[in-house]
Amino acid sequence: MKVLLADDAEVVRMLIGRFVESLGHELILAADGIEAVEYCLAERPDMVLMDMMMPRLNGPEAGRQIKAAMGAHWIPIVLITAVEEVNKLADAMEVGADDYLLKPINFRILEAKIKAIERTVELNRQVREQAFKLANYYDRAEEEKQVARHLMEQLVNRERLSDTQLHTWIAPAESLSGDLIAAARTPGQVLHLVLADGIGHGLTAALNVLPLTQPFYAMTERGFSLPDILIEMHRKVRQVLPAGRFVALAFVAVDFAKRTLEVWNGGIPELRLYGESGALLKRWPSRHLPLGIVSQDELELDLERYRFDGRANLVLCSDGLLEARNAEGEPFGAARLGLACAGYPAGEALARSIDALQDFLGDAACHDDVSLAIVDLDPDAALPLPAGEGIGKLPEMLGEVRWRYELSLGAAELKHLHTVPLIMGFISQIRPLAQAHADVFLILTELFLNALDHGLLAMSSDLKSGLDGMEYYLQERARRLAELKQGRIDIELTGHDLGERSLLRIRVSDSGPGFDHRWLQEPDSTRPSGRGIALVAALSASLRFFGNGNVVEACYLTRPSH
Amino acid sequence: MSAIVEVAGQTGRLLLAGQFDFSAHREFRQACDEILASTAVREVLVDFQQVDYLDSSALGMLLLLKEKAASSGRELALVNCRDTVRQVLEIACFGKIFTIR
Numbered sequence: 001m002k003v004l005l006a007d008d009a010e011v012v013r014m015l016i017g018r019f020v021e022s023l024g025h026e027l028i029l030a031a032d033g034i035e036a037v038e039y040c041l042a043e044r045p046d047m048v049l050m051d052m053m054m055p056r057l058n059g060p061e062a063g064r065q066i067k068a069a070m071g072a073h074w075i076p077i078v079l080i081t082a083v084e085e086v087n088k089l090a091d092a093m094e095v096g097a098d099d100y101l102l103k104p105i106n107f108r109i110l111e112a113k114i115k116a117i118e119r120t121v122e123l124n125r126q127v128r129e130q131a132f133k134l135a136n137y138y139d140r141a142e143e144e145k146q147v148a149r150h151l152m153e154q155l156v157n158r159e160r161l162s163d164t165q166l167h168t169w170i171a172p173a174e175s176l177s178g179d180l181i182a183a184a185r186t187p188g189q190v191l192h193l194v195l196a197d198g199i200g201h202g203l204t205a206a207l208n209v210l211p212l213t214q215p216f217y218a219m220t221e222r223g224f225s226l227p228d229i230l231i232e233m234h235r236k237v238r239q240v241l242p243a244g245r246f247v248a249l250a251f252v253a254v255d256f257a258k259r260t261l262e263v264w265n266g267g268i269p270e271l272r273l274y275g276e277s278g279a280l281l282k283r284w285p286s287r288h289l290p291l292g293i294v295s296q297d298e299l300e301l302d303l304e305r306y307r308f309d310g311r312a313n314l315v316l317c318s319d320g321l322l323e324a325r326n327a328e329g330e331p332f333g334a335a336r337l338g339l340a341c342a343g344y345p346a347g348e349a350l351a352r353s354i355d356a357l358q359d360f361l362g363d364a365a366c367h368d369d370v371s372l373a374i375v376d377l378d379p380d381a382a383l384p385l386p387a388g389e390g391i392g393k394l395p396e397m398l399g400e401v402r403w404r405y406e407l408s409l410g411a412a413e414l415k416h417l418h419t420v421p422l423i424m425g426f427i428s429q430i431r432p433l434a435q436a437h438a439d440v441f442l443i444l445t446e447l448f449l450n451a452l453d454h455g456l457l458a459m460s461s462d463l464k465s466g467l468d469g470m471e472y473y474l475q476e477r478a479r480r481l482a483e484l485k486q487g488r489i490d491i492e493l494t495g496h497d498l499g500e501r502s503l504l505r506i507r508v509s510d511s512g513p514g515f516d517h518r519w520l521q522e523p524d525s526t527r528p529s530g531r532g533i534a535l536v537a538a539l540s541a542s543l544r545f546f547g548n549g550n551v552v553e554a555c556y557l558t559r560p561s562h
Numbered sequence: 563m564s565a566i567v568e569v570a571g572q573t574g575r576l577l578l579a580g581q582f583d584f585s586a587h588r589e590f591r592q593a594c595d596e597i598l599a600s601t602a603v604r605e606v607l608v609d610f611q612q613v614d615y616l617d618s619s620a621l622g623m624l625l626l627l628k629e630k631a632a633s634s635g636r637e638l639a640l641v642n643c644r645d646t647v648r649q650v651l652e653i654a655c656f657g658k659i660f661t662i663r
Contacts, residue, residue, distance in 0.1 A: 199618045200584055244626040248618065248654065267654045289655045293625065319618075319653065368617070 001118055004028045004045040006036035006062065007080070008054045016049065016080075019107055023114065033057025040066045045075065047117050049101075052081040052088065060092035067096035074124050076117045080105070145175050145203065152206055155213050156182055163191060165256070165381050167350040171370040178205020179318045179371035182213055184220040187424065187441030189382075191254040192220045192229070193375060195268060196247050197318045201369050208247055211236040212291075222421045222428070223441050226253045226262055227301040230291075234299050237292035246292035250284075250316055254375060256382035260470065261306040261314070266290050269322055269334070272315045273306075273377075278343025281312060305471055313346050314375040320368035324357060327364045332357055346376035399503065403430070405493040411484045414452060420445050423491065430495060432502035436558050439539050440504065443554050446532040447508040448491070453477060455510030455550050456487040487511050503541075504556040514548020563613075565593035574603035579612035584619035594627050598634060606631050611642040616650055628660065639663055 003025045007013050013029050021027050028043050030036040032054045040048065048066065052059040063077045076098045081089060089100055099117070101110060161168050161183050168181045178198040185191055194216055198208030215232040230251060237247055248267030254260075265271060267290035273282040288300050317337065324332045340356035341349035353372060405426060409417060420441065427433055427440055453459040457480040463473045488511040496503040537543045540554040563586035566577040574597040582590075597606055608624070610616075624640070631638040639661040643651060651662060 197618065199622045243629060244622040246622065246625070269653055286653045286655055289658055293659065319650075 001046040001114075001121065002026045002028065002043065003114070004030060004036065004039055004043065004048045005050075006030040006033065006048065006054065006059070007051040008032055009051075012051070012080075016105060016110070019110065020049070020114070023111060025114070033059065033062030036062045037065045037069070040075065041069055044073075046121050047114070048075060048077045050077060050079055052079050052085050052092070060088065060095060060097065063092065063096040076120065078113065078117070148203060148206070149176055152176060152210070155210060156180060165191060165254070165346075165376045165378065166193065166373065167346045167376070168373045169350060169354055169371065171366065172201070173320070173366050173369050174202040176203050176206040177369045177371070178202065178209060179320065179369040180209040180212065181371055181373050182216050183373075184217055186220055187223045187438045188255075188445060189257065189438065191252075191256070191375070192216070192226070193252045193254070193316075193373065194249060195316045195318065195371060195373055196249040197268065197320070197369070197371070198247050199245055205369070208237075208241060208245055211240045212247065212249070219421070222424045223445070224418060224421050226251055226264060226303060228418060228421075230264060230301060231296070231299065234291045235296060238296070241292055246290040248286075248290040248318075250286075252314065252316070252375065254314075254377065256377075256379070259308050259379050259382075261308060261377070262303045263306070264288065264301075264303050269317060269319050272334075272338070273308075274313045274315065274338070274342045274349075276311050276343070280338070280342070282306060305474075307470065308377050309379065311379065312377045313341065313344075313349055314377055315341060315349075316373045316375075318369060318371045320366060320370040321357065321372055323368060324361060324366045324370060325364060326361050332360055336360060341374065346374045350374050399496045399498050401494050402497050403495045405491075407491045409489050409491075411487050414456070414487070414489060415481060415484065419489075419491075420448055423493070427493075432495070432497075432558055433504065436504075436556070439556060440506075443506060443536050443539055443556060446536045447506060447552055447554060448489070450532065450552065451489050451508050451510040451512075451550070452481075455512035455514070456484065456489065457481060458512070498557075500560050502558045504558075505553065506556065507551065507553045509547075509551040512550050514550040563589055565589045567593050567596050569597070569600050569603060572602060572604040573607060574598075574600060574605070575607045575609055577609045577612065580614070582610075582613050582616040582620040584617070586620070587623065590623050590627075594630065598630055598636070603636060605637040605639070608638070608640050609642050610640060610644065610647045613644075613647055616647055618654075621650070621654055621656065624656070624660070637661075 003020050005013060005017055005020065005027060007016070008031055017027050017029060028039050028045055030039050034057045036048065036050055037057070048063070050059045050062060054062070059079050063079065066075060066077065077096060079089065079092055079097045079100045080103060081100050082103045093100070099113065101113065161181065163183055163185070166183055170177050170179055170181060172179070178201045180194070180196040180198075183191065183193045194212065196209045196212055198205035212233050215229060215236055219229045219232060233249070250266070250268035250271060251264045252271070253262040263271060263284045265284050265286045266288035267286050270283045270285040272280060275281045284304055315337070321337065322332055322334055336356060337353055340353040344352055350372065357370070405423070407419075407423065409419065423444060424437070424441055428437065433440060457477060459473070459477055459480065463476060464470055490509045492507040494505045496505065536554055539556065541557045542555045543552070545552050563578060563580040563582050565586070568575040568577060576593055576597055597603060606627075608627070628638055640651065641663045643662060651657065651660075656662070
């Protein structure tokens with residue numbers, strides 16, 4: 001240690017100085033208070049030993065000045081005092097001195113005191129060093145969080161949440177949210193919505209939900225269905241996250257045109273459907289384990305389907321909302337949420353729910369991430385069928401064939417291939433069709449399903465009518481598809497160059513016995529099956545059936561490029 | 563949270579009390595290691611009688627315990643789950659992979 005010794009008596013300086021040096025410390029000598037302050041600033045000793053009474057500036061005042069000048073840097077000051085000065089000591093210690101030694105000096109005590117101070121100095125040094133490290137660490141962590149937050153926002157595509165039918169709110173407990181809301185439309189305009197909740201909160205939880213975003217957006221964009229996307233998300237979560245980590249998730253697919261809803265809930269509090277009057281129409285409690293727990297083939301994929309006729313609000317939230325506690329330790333709960341949002345238009349319902357939560361919490365903070373999504377199930381929100389006008393008449397000559405894509409599928413392939421998304425993967429690479437993905441997806445889907453369902457599986461559309469019709473139809477279809485032994489579907493696509501427009505010819509033929517297709521050409525829009533072909537007819541420049549109705553050809557014209 | 567281990571014959575009971583969340587990580591892991599180290603134990607009971615709250619991190623810890631118990635051939639059951647605890651376990655559908663009594 002570097003020790004500063006201040007005393008006006010040379011004898012004392014010699015005596016104590018020698019002793020301090022004999023203990024192995026470096027010594028700085030000062031003859032009075034002014035010198036003591038001066039040397040302190042210049043030499044920054046580790047401790048100061050100082051006489052109470054000195055000429056020019058006394059010990060207590062010098063001590064006060066040293067402490068003031070050193071600020072946050074702590075220098076212990078020990079005053080050396082005679083018994084008769086003891087009553088001044090209290091004042092001195094209040095303004096800066098840390099300890100005292102009585103004259104005559106007992107060297108045994110002096111040594112012990114220096115050692116004690118040495119320990120305190122060392123402790124002080126460690127604390128300061130750790131505080132400095134901590135401050136550095138904090139700055140770096142903040143910076144990293146900024147980067148992480150930016151990355152997260154890019155990955156979750158926040159702007160895609162701006163769907164006309166969707167109202168969402170996320171309030172992270174820390175700077176990053178472990179809750180995720182992601183939404184996107186398929187090329188067929190089906191709204192896919194995911195509300196996910198990773199373990200814990202903050203960065204680790206945010207990292208848990210990240211693997212979901214890529215398959216969700218990429219596969220929705222290509223028109224994959226909910227179960228296929230779910231399988232992929234589950235695979236991703238299992239592959240990426242360590243054991244004991246999982247993601248609770250609710251996945252909803254809303255087809256506004258067909259007015260149907262598909263729900264899969266694994267570990268999210270029950271989803272609720274409120275009618276326009278505020279009545280609770282339906283609940284979807286969690287029926288499955290969260291993603292990432294069971295093995296790939298144990299994942300349960302059965303969806304709950306629902307048909308909505310009137311306008312209604314579908315409400316999803318994470319447990320962080322229901323579990324948010326006020327100062328009294330009471331949870332917010334589903335009843336308060338219902339009261340706030342039931343019977344109001346979706347946007348208002350969301351705002352009212354946020355207000356209700358904030359009123360309820362008062363000054364209390366949420367200890368978990370909170371997320372809330374409300375889907376406005378408006379039957380009129382379905383995009384109207386595109387008008388046939390403006391598409392233009394088919395030219396006499398189709399022009400030069402620029403490319404041809406042919407696919408021929410047997411029964412085995414039809415059972416497990418995702419045919420339409422597969423073809424869309426190719427279509428997405430064709431430049432002239434860049435603006436036409438949604439249309440092409442719809443035409444392909446309808447023609448392919450028509451060939452498979454009616455051509456090969458001989459499904460009757462009448463099965464779809466009735467309350468549980470859709471459910472029954474899908475079950476029956478799955479059964480027949482599983483039993484399909486033979487049959488073939490051929491798909492041929494050709495691209496033609498017509499100058500400023502392009503033409504896509506889609507020909508789908510099946511090996512089935514054919515059917516009376518005349519009724520399909522005079523579609524009855526009240527029949528669910530007729531809607532599909534009516535849609536294709538509206539989108540295409542021409543739609544023709546050949547043979548027994550087992551060959552169909554649609555020609556699609558791109559809009560003129562400007 | 564506190565975690566107390568009681569071994570009686572072939573049954574090892576893990577008595578938890580308080581808030582079972584991420585902050586309970588260390589206590590829970592130590593208690594689990596202790597109970598699984600006892601070779602006499604054939605059945606592990608996690609007793610939630612005194613637990614008033616558990617969060618998703620706690621569910622994660624239970625999954626890890628399940629894995630450890632299974633790999634050493636022990637039975638595992640979650641017992642005395644009351645209101646809040648039962649509700650959280652139900653939402654996560656843990657009844658499908660855990661014995662809950």
